[in-house]
Amino acid sequence: MAFYYPNGQLFSQKNPREPSYKRETTFANRGMRFEEAINQSNEYYITHDKAVVHKKPTPLQIVKVDYPKRSAAVIREAYFRQPSTTDYNGVYRGYYLDFEAKETKNKTSFPLKNFHQHQITHMEQCLKQEAVCFVLLWFSSLNRCFFLSAEKMITYWQEQETGRKSIPLEIIESVGIEITPQIAPRIPYLTAVEQYLEKRS
Amino acid sequence: MAFYYPNGQLFSQKNPREPSYKRETTFANRGMRFEEAINQSNEYYITHDKAVVHKKPTPLQIVKVDYPKRSAAVIREAYFRQPSTTDYNGVYRGYYLDFEAKETKNKTSFPLKNFHQHQITHMEQCLKQEAVCFVLLWFSSLNRCFFLSAEKMITYWQEQETGRKSIPLEIIESVGIEITPQIAPRIPYLTAVEQYLEKRS
Numbered sequence: 078m079a080f081y082y083p084n085g086q087l088f089s090q091k092n093p094r095e096p097s098y099k100r101e102t103t104f105a106n107r108g109m110r111f112e113e114a115i116n117q118s119n120e121y122y123i124t125h126d127k128a129v130v131h132k133k134p135t136p137l138q139i140v141k142v143d144y145p146k147r148s149a150a151v152i153r154e155a156y157f158r159q160p161s162t163t164d165y166n167g168v169y170r171g172y173y174l175d176f177e178a179k180e181t182k183n184k185t186s187f188p189l190k191n192f193h194q195h196q197i198t199h200m201e202q203c204l205k206q207e208a209v210c211f212v213l214l215w216f217s218s219l220n221r222c223f224f225l226s227a228e229k230m231i232t233y234w235q236e237q238e239t240g241r242k243s244i245p246l247e248i249i250e251s252v253g254i255e256i257t258p259q260i261a262p263r264i265p266y267l268t269a270v271e272q273y274l275e276k277r278s
Numbered sequence: 279m280a281f282y283y284p285n286g287q288l289f290s291q292k293n294p295r296e297p298s299y300k301r302e303t304t305f306a307n308r309g310m311r312f313e314e315a316i317n318q319s320n321e322y323y324i325t326h327d328k329a330v331v332h333k334k335p336t337p338l339q340i341v342k343v344d345y346p347k348r349s350a351a352v353i354r355e356a357y358f359r360q361p362s363t364t365d366y367n368g369v370y371r372g373y374y375l376d377f378e379a380k381e382t383k384n385k386t387s388f389p390l391k392n393f394h395q396h397q398i399t400h401m402e403q404c405l406k407q408e409a410v411c412f413v414l415l416w417f418s419s420l421n422r423c424f425f426l427s428a429e430k431m432i433t434y435w436q437e438q439e440t441g442r443k444s445i446p447l448e449i450i451e452s453v454g455i456e457i458t459p460q461i462a463p464r465i466p467y468l469t470a471v472e473q474y475l476e477k478r479s
Contacts, residue, residue: 168407170407206329208330
């Protein structure tokens with residue numbers, strides 16, 4: 078398992094007793110690189126007064142805290158909790174932005190198993206409030222990034238009932254908005270948001 | 279110190295070795311009751327499709343994680359981190375809402391020491407993006423709650439340079455919007471948001 082501290086530094090720990098863990102570590106690290114690019118883009122946007130978007134902290138259930146004399150409280154027992162929202166939200170020119178960032182090694186389609194029901198439910202709730210809600214999809218093997226509106230994302234999610242397992246790249250190319258990675262901001266997703274807003278209005 | 283799990287349950291722990299901690303425990307509990315009322319109001323608003331607002335999880339710096347066989351990962355060492363935003367944000371009828379909820383036992387004024395520079399900075403950044411940004415002030419001894427816009431809040435915050443230590447209740451009564459607690463939602467803050475939006479437009 079690997080974590081990023083909110084300062085962007087990676088914390089990664091492997092468990093020697095649990096060899097099956099290695100795969101998960103790799104996966105987490107892989108996802109983290111894209112996440113880091115998003116976090117840096119958010120920082121760029123805040124610094125340049127373009128938007129205020131933050132990643133939400135991971136929710137933890139705290140069970141035991143120690144208060145050592147003359148030093149900071151130490152959490153000694155806590156567990157990861159299932160978030161009830163997407164990872165990112167914020168404000169851009171009066172618009173409420175809300176999104177999830179996901180990554181795949183696949184080259185031809187984006188697997189729906191990367192998403193969770195709670196994220197879809199949250200997106201549905203946000204859309205009812207006229208949010209600008211979307212997912213950022215990163216094809217790491219292709220080095221290609223796409224903006225896909227929550228409206229479309231929810232449609233494909235629901236098609237799982239009729240057997241859909243993933244969203245083909247051709248569909249994403251045609252209904253999504255491609256975002257070309259840059260130096261700064263690394264993932265200029267506001268450009269895609271602008272295009273989406275133009276189409277929506 | 280006391281925490282609320284995201285499910286609303288209180289976790290409270292006192293350290294017998296550190297008697298000075300007791301005051302902090304009391305303070306935390308006091309603040310938590312108001313926070314709980316806000317969280318329940320948010321739940322009400324989501325359930326009734328009125329708004330989608332969540333409290334952000336407390337950011338923690340994770341240092342050590344155990345992976346016991348056949349059970350969930352346990353965080354064995356972590357520390358509280360300073361948040362970089364306010365506690366609450368979300369969306370209401372297309373508007374981005376962002377606020378902080380604070381409480382005082384005082385009866386005649388609201389002490390500015392309840393706020394932190396990072397919260398004010400975040401509010402300033404949000405206002406530049408046309409956010410609906412405010413604080414909810416709870417006078418626990420008076421059982422009175424007020425909406426104060428971030429625009430006003432920032433003004434009083436800056437007056438600390440000329441010696442201001444608190445915002446007198448009379449000022450809050452005149453420039454804020456009073457929110458009368460109810461059964462459900464317990465703190466109907468969207469009513470105040472509506473009044474604020476009417477005035478702003």
